Amino acid sequence: xxxxxxxxxxxxxxxxxxxxxxxxxxxxxxxxxxxxxxxxxxxxxxxxxxxxxxxxxxxxxxxxxxxxxxxxxxxxxxxxxxxxxxxxxxxxxxxxxxxxxxxxxxxxxxxxxxxxxxxxxxxxxxxxxxxxxxxxxxxxxxxxxxxxxxxxxxxxxxxxxxxxxxxxxxxxxxxxxxxxxxxxxxxxxxxxxxxxxxxxxxxxxxxxxxxxxxxxxxxxxxxxxxxxxxxxxxxxxxxxxxxxxxxxxxxxxxxxxxxxxxxxxxxxxxxxxxxxxxxxxxxxxxxxxxxxxxxxxxxxxxxxxxxxxxxxxxxxxxxxxxxxxxxxxxxxxxxxxxxxxxxxxxxxxxxxxxxxxxxxxxxxxxxxxxxxxxxxxxxxxxxxxxxxxxxxxxxxxxxxxxxxxxxxxxxxxxxxxxxxxxxxxxxxxxxxxxxxx
Ligand code: XLS
Ligand code: CA
Ligand code: CA
Numbered sequence: 543x544x545x546x547x548x549x550x551x552x553x554x555x556x557x558x559x560x561x562x563x564x565x566x567x568x569x570x571x572x573x574x575x576x577x578x579x580x581x582x583x584x585x586x587x588x589x590x591x592x593x594x595x596x597x598x599x600x601x602x603x604x605x606x607x608x609x610x611x612x613x614x615x616x617x618x619x620x621x622x623x624x625x626x627x628x629x630x631x632x633x634x635x636x637x638x639x640x641x642x643x644x645x646x647x648x649x650x651x652x653x654x655x656x657x658x659x660x661x662x663x664x665x666x667x668x669x670x671x672x673x674x675x676x677x678x679x680x681x682x683x684x685x686x687x688x689x690x691x692x693x694x695x696x697x698x699x700x701x702x703x704x705x706x707x708x709x710x711x712x713x714x715x716x717x718x719x720x721x722x723x724x725x726x727x728x729x730x731x732x733x734x735x736x737x738x739x740x741x742x743x744x745x746x747x748x749x750x751x752x753x754x755x756x757x758x759x760x761x762x763x764x765x766x767x768x769x770x771x772x773x774x775x776x777x778x779x780x781x782x783x784x785x786x787x788x789x790x791x792x793x794x795x796x797x798x799x800x801x802x803x804x805x806x807x808x809x810x811x812x813x814x815x816x817x818x819x820x821x822x823x824x825x826x827x828x829x830x831x832x833x834x835x836x837x838x839x840x841x842x843x844x845x846x847x848x849x850x851x852x853x854x855x856x857x858x859x860x861x862x863x864x865x866x867x868x869x870x871x872x873x874x875x876x877x878x879x880x881x882x883x884x885x886x887x888x889x890x891x892x893x894x895x896x897x898x899x900x901x902x903x904x905x906x907x908x909x910x911x912x913x914x915x916x917x918x919x920x921x922x923x924x925x926x927x928x929x930x931x932x933x934x935x936x937x938x939x940x941x942x943x944x945x946x947x948x949x950x951x952x953x954x955x956x957x958x959x960x961x962x963x964x965x966x967x968x969x970x971x972x973x974x975x976x977x978x979x
Contacts, residue, residue, distance in 0.1 A: 545610055545626045546889050551633050552897060562894055568904035570635060574911050575867065582867075582907050584875035585838075585900055586638035586679040587631055589645040591850065591881040592892060593623040599884060606887040620647045620663050628670045634896045638679035640727075640877045643714045644687065653706065657713050664717045671721070679725060679875045680771065680807070680835065681718030683710035686731035686779065696750035697733045697784070707753060715761050725835055725874050726761060727807050728754065729773040734780035747784060751798035758803045769834050769873055770800075771807035774823070776816040778848050787816040788826040795832075805834025809879055810858070811841035811848050821861040828869035835874020836862070838899060852880040852895045852902075859906025860913070860977070867910055876903060912976050919969060926962065 555564035570580040597605035608614075610622035623646075627639060646667075647659035671677070685695035685707050693699050695707035718726050733750055735741040758770060772795065774785040785791045788806055795801040806827045813823035820840075827833040840853045853859055866872060878899050882891050913919055929935045934951055937943040952958075 543611075543625070545622075545629050546633065546893070549633055549889065549893050552635065552893065563890070563897070565897060565904070566901050567908065568897075568900040574907055575914065579904060579907060580635075580637070582863075582871070583900070583903050584638055584679070584872070585636045585896075585903075586640050586875045586877035587627065587634075587636050587896075588837075588877055588879045589623070589627065589639055589641040591879065592630065593627050594645055595881045597882075597884040597887055602884070605884050606882070606891075615648045617647065617659060617662065620659070621666055624663065624667055624670055628674070628676065630892070630896075631676050632674070634893065634900070636896065636900075637675060638677050638875050638877070640679050640681070640879075642682050642684040643710060643717065644684045646717075649688065653709055660713060660717055664720050667721060678718065678721040678723035679877060680727050680768075681714050681721070681723045681725075682727040682729065683707075683714035685710060686729075691732050694732045694734075694746065696730070696753040697735075697746035698749075704749065704753070708756065711753070711757050712760055715757065715766060716764065719761070719764050719766050723766075724768045725771055725807070726757070726766065726768065727771045727773055727835075728757075729775065729807075730783060730785050731775070731779055733785070734777075734783035736781050743784075747794065748798075750784065751794070751800065754798070754800055754804070758800070770804045771834050771874070772804055773807040773809060773812070773837065774816070775809065775812040775848070778815065787813065787818060788823040788830075788832075792826070792830050792832055801832070805832045805873065807835040807837060807874065807877075808833070809837030809839065810853065810862070811839050811850055811879075812837075814841045814843070815846070815848060819861070820858055821865050824862060824865035824869075828865060833866070833869045833872065835872055836866075836876050837879035838876040838903065839878065839880035850880050851883070852878065852899045854898055854902050856902055856905045856909070857977075859902045860909040860973075861906075863903070863906040863910035864913060867907075867914065909977055913973065916972075916976050918972050922965065922969060926964075 550563060552563055552565060554569040555561055557566045559566055568579065570578065572579050574582060593608060596608045609619065610626040612619040612622040631639065643660060646663045647656065650656045650659065685691050690703050690706055698704055715726060772785050772791045774787050774791045775783055776786045777783055788808060791806055795804050808823045808827055810820040813820045824833060838853055839850050840855055840858065842849050842851065878896065880899060882895050930939050
């Protein structure tokens with residue numbers, strides 16, 4: 543049964559099309575820098591936002607109807623969501639999906655019941671996947687909504703609750719492996735604290751790391767070959783979250799010996815909440831060999847919370863794609879962890895949101911290609927450090943000098959020439975010229 547009756551398969555019609563249900567820039571087979579657009583941009587649908595979120599916020603109830611013809615909170619509804627999701631992915635050409643355990647089925651009071659529901663729904667999803675090229679990008683366990691996680695999951699003060707975190711991870715890994723998922727995410731929404739007056743930070747971080755080690759051991763034992771990811775976020779719901787940003791998460795992974803199995807899933811809105819640009823956290827991940835996957839969305843610079851908007855900022859998408867291309871691509875993909883604004887409540891709005899997001903990243907990719915082919919930006923950065931190519935600079939790079947030798951050099955010079963100009967304004971105008979010239 544067709545759910546999105548008035549929505550056709552979305553096709554590329556080019557930048558001049560006025561058809562709202564068409565791609566203007568995402569042309570999946572177009573070759574960019576030697577690869578098809580669809581290979582550069584493995585897009586994913588977030589089960590929770592697209593099939594679940596219906597507009598409820600702190601001040602008001604649902605505006606959208608996401609029942610998909612079934613009664614909410616039932617297994618019939620869980621199956622209707624699968625039907626809707628697969629029809630949506632086929633019509634938009636999105637090839638991957640991401641899920642939390644409780645996005646797939648209604649959670650029961652007894653975890654054994656929830657788990658049998660997960661078995662049932664994952665059979666149904668597997669059935670739906672047959673004959674399509676739709677795949678699972680990553681799975682995760684929701685260890686932040688249920689009241690038992692009020693004091694954290696891996697960081698909880700209750701050993702009993704810790705068992706439930708472990709049980710959910712185990713099951714979410716089972717389902718991820720069953721669906722052939724490429725990755726498994728830890729987003730530590732409740733892994734942090736409100737006040738040090740009631741918190742042993744070291745104890746909590748050790749317990750989180752221990753849980754992650756057990757997850758790796760279990761995952762590998764059932765044949766999971768993909769990457770585990772930490773998804774950093776500085777705050778919300780907690781005041782202080784342990785995985786503040788990319789640099790913090792990398793330090794944690796290295797300290798606890800998890801860096802071989804984990805990479806990072808960088809969400810744009812989380813990077814900006816941490817006071818960084820999106821591209822900053824991508825660069826930090828990439829230079830540490832840990833850029834795994836991306837949650838593609840954007841925040842609002844006027845708001846201090848996680849608005850999860852569909853990305854429309856082409857300039858930021860351009861900077862993102864430059865980072866991704868320079869890093870050699872992602873092992874994961876681009877998951878639209880984004881939701882329609884509350885007044886955009888129709889089925890057509892759901893499609894228009896994905897068209898916006900996919901076109902924005904297609905533009906980002908095309909722009910990144912132009913910047914790379916133009917070469918002026920890369921050349922500038924290369925030249926900027928050229929004093930390290932020879933003489934004393936080369937010795938510094940090769941660790942062949944000492945503070946004593948360098949200090950003697952400084953004495954000899956008395957006063958250095960000023961370093962070359964950073965030329966930020968010129969470079970920004972070069973970018974504008976490449977993008978709009
Ligand atoms: C919330 C996070 C969450 C993760 C998965 O802010 O973005 O949705 O991506 O648990
Ligand atoms: Ca996210
Ligand atoms: Ca978010």
